[in-house]
Amino acid sequence: MGRKKKDTIEYAEADLFKTLLRLIYAVFVIILLLFGYVALKEDIHEFLDRKVYSEEELIALNKRADARRMAQLEEEKWDKVVDGVHIRTGLHDDKDLQLIIGTCTACHSAKLITQNRATREGWHSMIKWMQETQGLGDLGTNEPIVLDYLAKYYAPKETGRRKSLEIAEIEWYILDLEEESSLQ
Ligand code: HEC
Incomplete structure (x- = not known):
């Protein structure tokens, strides 16, 4: 009877020891995870806090980038000589x-x-x-x-003498007075 009791106590002690080991193991894992978190904290937050653009926002951003590119081209044209x-x-x-x-x-x-x-x-x-x-x-x-x-x-344009009118080339027309007066 006495022996049995001693066995039971030994079993209990072994159990306790195993539990303690598990606890230490768990604490170790937790500490490891904490270190991991501290080391990767910035990356993790960067990922979690990243801005997620909607399609409209992406289109707007693209447009703005295009506008900036156009402005740059204009800027380059600024002092262009053609x-x-x-x-x-x-x-x-x-x-x-x-x-x-x-x-x-x-x-x-x-x-x-x-x-x-x-x-x-x-x-x-x-x-x-x-x-x-x-x-x-x-x-x-x-x-x-x-x-x-x-x-x-910006010198005066070469004017020279005005060419004399070639009478024959002029298309004469008869002024239609009636039409003129009907306009008034
Ligand atoms: C301090 C200011 C000023 C500067 C610098 C200046 N101008 Fe003027 N200019 C005027 C003003 C003011 C008028 C009249 C503008 C108007 O009539 O709208 C004028 C008019 C003119 C006119 C029109 C004249 C007319 O008879 O219609 C010409 C051409 C002209 N400027 C050429 C020049 C040239 C070339 C230079 C560089 C050497 C020059 N300007 C620098 C002020 C200036």
């Missing part, structure tokens, strides 16, 4: 173009220049007029360069 014409200003390309842009487009569009034609003297008097009445500053040593440019590309 067929001797500076696209942005419409001015004639030249080695002194940037000087002209800097000197002459601060107050008004370059259209005022491209729409005008004059001799060197004519341009000189326009510049003098702007200096006297519009607050254009002294151009200093740049003045002859500017005048050379203007006189070269």
Whole structure:
């Protein structure tokens, strides 16, 4: 009887020991998992917090990327010269173009220049007029360069003498007075 009791106690102790081992094992696994979590924390959160775009958002994002690309292309075109014409200003390309842009487009569009034609003297008097009445500053040593440019590309168009009318080629027509008056 006494022996049996001792066996039972030994069994119980062995059981307890096994349970303790399991507990230690479990704690070890938990600690391992914790270390793993700490090590991968950022990646895990990055994944969990990632932005999930809806289809509309993706389309909008694509459009925005396209717009940005177009703007970039425009930017590249900004100072492009095509067929001797500076696209942005419409001015004639030249080695002194940037000087002209800097000197002459601060107050008004370059259209005022491209729409005008004059001799060197004519341009000189326009510049003098702007200096006297519009607050254009002294151009200093740049003045002859500017005048050379203007006189070269914006000289008066070759007009010459007007060709005499060839009478025979004119298509005469009779003014229909009745129709004219009916219009009134
Ligand atoms: C300080 C400002 C200013 C600067 C810089 C300037 N202009 Fe002007 N310019 C004016 C003003 C103001 C007018 C009158 C605009 C208007 O009538 O709408 C004018 C008018 C003109 C006209 C039209 C004249 C006319 O008779 O219709 C021409 C051409 C012109 N500018 C050329 C030039 C050139 C070339 C340069 C560079 C050398 C230049 N401008 C720089 C202020 C300026």
